Amino acid sequence: MSDLPDRLAKALGSRLCSSLDYVELRAESTVHTAIDQRDSGVEVISRRYESGHSARVLNNGCWGFSVSDGFRDIQSTIRNAAKAASVVPPREGEAPAELCMIKPVQRHVRSRTRKPLQEIDMDEKISFLKEICLGVIHSDSRITTSVTNYRDTSGQKLLVTSEGTCVVTDVSLADLMTAASGRVAGRSVSSRDEVGTVTRGWDFFEKKETAKTITDRLVKRIQGQMNGIPAKRGTFPCILSPRVVGMLAHEALGHLAEADSFSTGAFGDLEGKRVAPENITILDSPSINDGFGNIKIDDEGVVARDAVLIRNGVLGEQMTDREWAARLGTPPTGNARAESYRAPPIIRMRNTYFARGDMSLDELLEGKKFGYYCVDVKGGQTETNSSFQVGIQECYEIRDGEISKPVRDLALSGIAVDSLQMIDGLGDDFEIESSYCGKLFQYMATSDGGPHMSLKKGAIVFGGSG
Numbered sequence: 001m002s003d004l005p006d007r008l009a010k011a012l013g014s015r016l017c018s019s020l021d022y023v024e025l026r027a028e029s030t031v032h033t034a035i036d037q038r039d040s041g042v043e044v045i046s047r048r049y050e051s052g053h054s055a056r057v058l059n060n061g062c063w064g065f066s067v068s069d070g071f072r073d074i075q076s077t078i079r080n081a082a083k084a085a086s087v088v089p090p091r092e093g094e095a096p097a098e099l100c101m102i103k104p105v106q107r108h109v110r111s112r113t114r115k116p117l118q119e120i121d122m123d124e125k126i127s128f129l130k131e132i133c134l135g136v137i138h139s140d141s142r143i144t145t146s147v148t149n150y151r152d153t154s155g156q157k158l159l160v161t162s163e164g165t166c167v168v169t170d171v172s173l174a175d176l177m178t179a180a181s182g183r184v185a186g187r188s189v190s191s192r193d194e195v196g197t198v199t200r201g202w203d204f205f206e207k208k209e210t211a212k213t214i215t216d217r218l219v220k221r222i223q224g225q226m227n228g229i230p231a232k233r234g235t236f237p238c239i240l241s242p243r244v245v246g247m248l249a250h251e252a253l254g255h256l257a258e259a260d261s262f263s264t265g266a267f268g269d270l271e272g273k274r275v276a277p278e279n280i281t282i283l284d285s286p287s288i289n290d291g292f293g294n295i296k297i298d299d300e301g302v303v304a305r306d307a308v309l310i311r312n313g314v315l316g317e318q319m320t321d322r323e324w325a326a327r328l329g330t331p332p333t334g335n336a337r338a339e340s341y342r343a344p345p346i347i348r349m350r351n352t353y354f355a356r357g358d359m360s361l362d363e364l365l366e367g368k369k370f371g372y373y374c375v376d377v378k379g380g381q382t383e384t385n386s387s388f389q390v391g392i393q394e395c396y397e398i399r400d401g402e403i404s405k406p407v408r409d410l411a412l413s414g415i416a417v418d419s420l421q422m423i424d425g426l427g428d429d430f431e432i433e434s435s436y437c438g439k440l441f442q443y444m445a446t447s448d449g450g451p452h453m454s455l456k457k458g459a460i461v462f463g464g465s466g
Contacts, residue, residue, distance in 0.1 A: 004071060005168065008053075008160040011074040020059045020082060022099060023162040026299065027053035027071060028341045030155030030171055031118060037129040037148045039137055045122065054341045055081040061096020062088055065344050100325040100332055102302055104164035109296045111170035113201030118154040120202045125150060128211055129176075135215035136180050142226055143182040143219075151175045157341070165301035173198050173445060175434070176209070180218050184226040189408075191221035191393050192378065196292045196434035198445060208290070221376060221394045228408030231395070231464020237371035237457050238412075239364050239398065242431035244374045244390075245354055246448030249282055250437065251380070252388040252416030254352040254448070257284070257309040257317075258335070259324035266386040266417045267315055275315045276420040281355040282310040284319055286334055292434035293350035293446040297334070300345050304334030309352075310420075321347050339442040346440055354450030357426025364425045364454040371398040372407065372462060386416035411463040422459035427452030 008025045017023045029051040036044035052069040055077045064085030068077045090096055129148040136146035152174040159167045175196035182189055193214055197204035205211075240248070256265040267275070286295045286304030295304050300322050308316045320328065321336035324347065336345035365373075373396045380390030391411050397404040432449035 004158055005160060005166055007071065008074065008158065009166065011078060012160065012162050014075060014078070016075070016078060016082060017162055020057050020162070022058040023078060024056040024300070025053060025074070025078075025160045026056075026158065026338070026341045027051075028155065028157040028171075030153050030157075033117070033122070033125070033150070033152045035122075035125055035129060035150040037126070037133050037150075039133055039146055040130065042126055045126070047122075052341050053077060054344075056344055057081040057085045058097055058099065059085045061090055061098070062086070063097055063344075064088065067342050095327070097323050098326045099322040102163075102322065102332065104161070105297060105301050105303060106164075106166045107168075107297065109167065109169040111172045111201075113172050113199070113203065115202040115206070116154065117152045117172055117174055117201050128205060131211040132178055132215050135211065136178070136218055139215070139219045140182070140223060140226075142184050143180050143222060145181045147179045149177045159299065159301055161301055163301075167297050167301060169297070172201055174201070174204065175445070176205070176214070178214055178218055180222045182222060182226065189222055189225040191218055191225060193218045193221070194434060196445060197290065198292055198294055199290065224394050224406035225408045228395075228406040229397070231372075231407045231410035231462060233463055235458050235461050237368050237398070238455050238460055239361075239371070239373045240453045240455065241373070241375045242429070242449045242451060243376045243433050244392075245450040245453045246352070246433055247377050247380070247390060248388070248416055248419070249354055249450060250349060250352045250435070250446065250448035251382045252386050253282060253420075254284060254309070254349050255382070256384070256386060257307075257319055258347045258349070259318040259320045259328065260347050261384065262318050265384045270315050273315055274313050275417060276310055276313040277423055278313045279357060279426060280310055280313050280420065280423060281308065282353070283308050283355065284333075284335070284349050284352045286350045288351045288353075288432055288447065291351040291432055291447045293444070295334070295337070295350060298336045298345070299338045300336040302332045302334040302336065304350070307333040307335065319347055319349065321345060337444055339444060343442050346442065348439060348442075348444045349437060349446050351432060351447040353432060353448060354426065354453065356428055356430045356451040358428050359425050359454075361427060361429070361452055364427060364452055365398060365401045365403070368398045368401055372396070372410070373398050373403050374410070374412065387413070388416055389413040407464070409464050412460045413463065414460045419455060419459040422456040423453060424456050425454035
């Protein structure tokens with residue numbers, strides 16, 4: 001791709017481009033690895049190469065988008081996007097699209113990984129997955145199956161615009177999903193784990209998420225489901241771990257603060273109003289230690305910054321792309337992201353989290369006669385009114401201020417905007433977890449998290465078999 005920036009810039013100098021209000025060209029050249037392991041055997045090994053480019057055109061308030069594999073006929077891609085912009089009218093009731101002004105950026109965002117993913121032998125990756133699978137299977141005779149799905153992507157992506165922006169970004173993403181299943185007393189049980197990195201390369205698996213770390217965490221979860229007592233139904237005081245707090249930050253609250261859905265969601269008429277206790281702050285950040293959603297510059301060329309969604313309990317700013325920043329008259333936050341060159345950028349979260357508090361876990365537990373300590377989630381759904389329903393794959397009873405027996409078959413539900421008001425403590429710890437977020441058929445690497453959180457009785461409804 002060494003000559004591609006010049007080729008794209010030359011294409012933008014054409015007579016056609018000079019007649020358009022705005023032209024954005026994005027290109028990628030990447031290699032993708034996939035390995036699926038089940039128990040002691042490898043089921044899938046693949047490596048594929050992908051390259052292509054796209055053009056997005058704004059003209060007379062209308063957008064057009066076109067995609068092409070390879071890098072041969074860039075002018076044709078621009079023409080197709082311009083044609084689309086000329087025949088696709090603005091959505092009914094919406095004003096013509098405009099972009100906020102930004103300073104053009106010329107930068108190479110380089111990968112700083114110590115062990116680049118593409119330099120690690122396939123055999124070493126397979127050996128790592130096998131160690132996890134066999135470690136899980138051999139840990140407990142009741143576990144019948146263990147599966148690992150590994151994916152990584154390496155390469156470069158490029159953004160060149162008619163405003164003078166030229167950004168080259170090194171891509172280095174690895175994701176590992178591990179699952180286990182088994183049977184006990186006629187019941188089927190399962191648990192899963194997912195980790196990922198966009199900053200550390202293979203060093204992430206050698207130094208932080210080692211085979212033993214992943215194995216031990218997964219086995220602990222499934223054994224809790226095997227040995228746990230039935231969950232009770234009702235509403236109780238509870239403590240949520242950073243993993244569950246992150247789910248609330250992202251799924252039940254973060255999506256409501258995306259500018260393209262803000263007005264129709266539960267936050268729509270609450271802008272600038274108090275929605276949580278004074279000690280509650282929620283951010284969406286482009287850069288955090290080991291954040292799976294870390295970016296320097298978004299896919300519209302905006303230098304990314306923190307978006308403070310709730311500041312000291314008051315509903316704050318919205319996450320924006322350039323179009324929504326222009327509509328709102330606010331500085332852009334750098335939340336325009338695209339899954340690949342094949343899709344246009346849309347407003348997406350990056351790393352969304354509750355800011356830490358000042359209480360220890362023991363202080364959060366103090367005074368709770370009975371409740372639940374929810375450690376990790378498993379599936380669920382949310383709605384635009386901020387309602388949520390999620391399964392819990394690791395949970396413990398709280399009795400007399402102490403963490404007690406493991407609990408199985410627990411689900412929780414609530415209305416996030418109501419639950420916010422019932423937070424009565426935040427831990428002084430902090431963790432962030434990797435995940436993927438789906439929106440408009442695009443899946444993006446994100447992170448979510450925060451500290452431990454204490455909620456009063458009534459904040460969450462628990463469902464179970466007990």
